[in-house]
Amino acid sequence: MNASPKHAWWETRWFAIAMIALAAIPLLLPPIPPLTDLMGHMGRYRVQLDIGSSPWLGRYYRFDWGLIGNLGCDLLVELLGPLLGLELAVKLIVLAIPPLTVAGLLLLAREIHGRVPPTALFALPLAYGYPFQFGFLNFALAMALMLIAFAWWLRLARTGRLAARPWIFLVVAFLIWVAHSFAWGTLGLLCFIAEAVRGRRAGMAWLPALWKAGLAVLPLAPPALLLLPWRGGAAPRGTFDWFNWNFKWRWLYSVLRERVELWDRAGAALLYAVALSGLVAPRRRYDAVLGLAALLLAIVFVCLPRVLLSSAYADMRLVPYMLALAILALRPIARPRVALAVALVATGFFAARIAVSTAAFLRYERNYQAQLKALDHVPMGARVMVLATVPCRNVWYTTRMEHLSSMATVRRHSFVNDQWVAPGAQLLRIRYRAAGRYFSHDPSQLLRRPDCRARNEPVLELALAKFPRAAFDYLWMIDMPRDRWPRDPGLVPVWTGRRFGILYRITANQDGSAIASSETPKGSARRVTQ
Structure with missing residues (x-):
């Protein structure tokens, strides 16, 4: 993000670096990141790393490597664990996820609007959304990488490097699929929408624009072939709890769920108010790419069951990203004073969320150490x-x-x-x-x-x-x-x-x-x- 005299302070590279660094603060001190499912993953990682050398683990567990769309952190642990030790490796991997998510959000806002709108800063607390707090590590890591990849997709189109893009994203799509297949599917959806809107802006009718968009995203499709042996073999088959409106309502207001209910729910209400503010503007204030993407993800959220192929909370995981895209879709504010006020409020809100998360994580960690x-x-x-x-x-x-x-x-x-x-x-x-x-x-x-x-x-x-x-x-x-x-x-x-x-x-x-x-x-x- 290149700064220039015309750029406001929230549009500068140094501000972006500061926000990325700020996102890491809650995870700096706790030796064990206090995420609900994380220690269960760490137990699996220990088996993964040491089952061949431990005289005990092989008696209790079995671990057979296979190619599945849920290996992002597992593979990083395999690389870093022997070098750093398991607990430090896991901490560094988890520590990287919120900063990567913030980086992806800011890059995407910049690519869509040509600069970072002050309203986009309201999306940054979603890096600590409920799926991450729950400890869905592979999913959260893959979605962070997906945001960065989508910004790269847009940048290659903007800079005219369309000839190289299919070859680049043939590899990127496979890597994101291996990290988590959900993120790969989301990337394909977003890229398809972006190409369809680009075709429309070039003067095409909807049908040719959709056809051309389909051709453009074909390099992202090969990982679909990996779904056949994976989902046809030892695949989980439990899929149930469709259209459970009580749960879906809960996921919506729990998007920032952490420790203090009033604070978390008030923060969620603020983000939804920002996201929907474009609907009451005197003219349309949503970018078409991200606006359509947020709308389509909302439809997917409604249609997804709570449990998909034995993976619980399938619909809940989508909520922070659906909301973030709706916020990022808001166009820059034309009035400088209003823009400044919004930027100050959004930055203050993000800093306050980070401060409360830091205190909450330290308290969780003290309780952990007492039991351990x-x-x-x-x-x-x-x-x-x-x-x-x-x-x-x-x-x-x-x-x-x-x-x-x-x-x-x-x-x-x-x-x-x-x-x-x-x-x-x-x-x-x-x-x-x-x-x-x-x-x-x-x-x-x-x-x-x-x-x-x-x-x-x-x-x-x-x-x-x-x-x-x-x-x-x-x-x-x-x-x-x-x-x-x-x-x-x-x-x-x-x-x-x-x-x-x-x-x-x-x-x-x-x-x-x-x-x-x-x-x-x-x-x-x-x-x-x-």
Whole structure:
């Protein structure tokens, strides 16, 4: 973004660099980025990196590499993990995603309008939108790269380098598909709209413009061939919950969901007001490319089910990008004083969101560290049954403890009952049959109030009575209040948190039969004795 005397301060290169750097601040201090699903991914990454060398992981898990459209961070971890260590590699990868998203938004605004409108700055907080907060890492990384790629597509057309573009995007399309297939599909949609609008602006009728746009995006199509073996083989097949209006409404107002409900919902209301402000302007104030793109993504959002091919929250993931495109579509403000005021408000809002996120992330991290002290008492290769207290799903604030237990896999090469079973969506498999069909995987680790738990989530008393004690060395109760700690002669406390959380060593079955476990740190199966 080249600065010139005619450029306002929010249109300069230095301002863009400052906004990109600002987006990284919440993730600088926490050693473990406090994103809900992240630790579960980290457990999988540990298996991915060390299953061939660990004497324990291969007994519990299986990991078979395959080409699927959901490998963005997995491949980066494979590259950086051996060099930096897993935890630092993951932190740096996650740290890069919001700055890349902000860079993509600013580049796209510049390519569409020739400069950055002050209203475009309102889109920047969406780099920390709900999908990223939830820990959809591959998706968030791929969508950030998609925004940058789409800006590049527009730039190549603007600078007349159309001959080179098909060859460049043949490679770009494959790379983005591998990162996450959803982002590849979105890129194709946006490029098609851009080419159709370009044809119309050149004087073509709609039908020839659409035909030419279809030809122009053909270099993006080859990854579609990869969907056939992927989705036809070990693919997830669960697709359900269509047109669930309660959920869709929730996703709309939760677009900035983080920790403080009033602050997050007020921020979302402000962004929707900005996005829709072009409708009440005296003349049309939306760029056709991004305006149509936002409209089409809104239609896709409405039509997508909540669960697509066993991938949950498929529709929710689209909301921040749909809203961001609508905001970016707003044309620059002609009146300098109004533009200045809007730029100041938008920049202040982004800075305030970053400040609140920084404080929230540090608080999450303190809670993590308090619970992770239990791992000091867990030997390498141990088998850990986890029950983590988490709030009801309709509660705005969450503790983000859902997958903290996977840090036992990361740091102790342990088996933990919190990994996902999603053939076709990720490459990890669980092979530890002793844990049983129910207590081997997510969500058997989640404890909510009985009146608000999901149907497949456990009840504390039943879980304590039914889980196969001979299959586990330890019971780790994360964020569990003292009044719910079980008193059981077969469960020996080895660590307790100051207020919440306790780790038990399992010494006897529910019926009182002893469990010989002298070999369990090496991963051996237990022997049940009477």
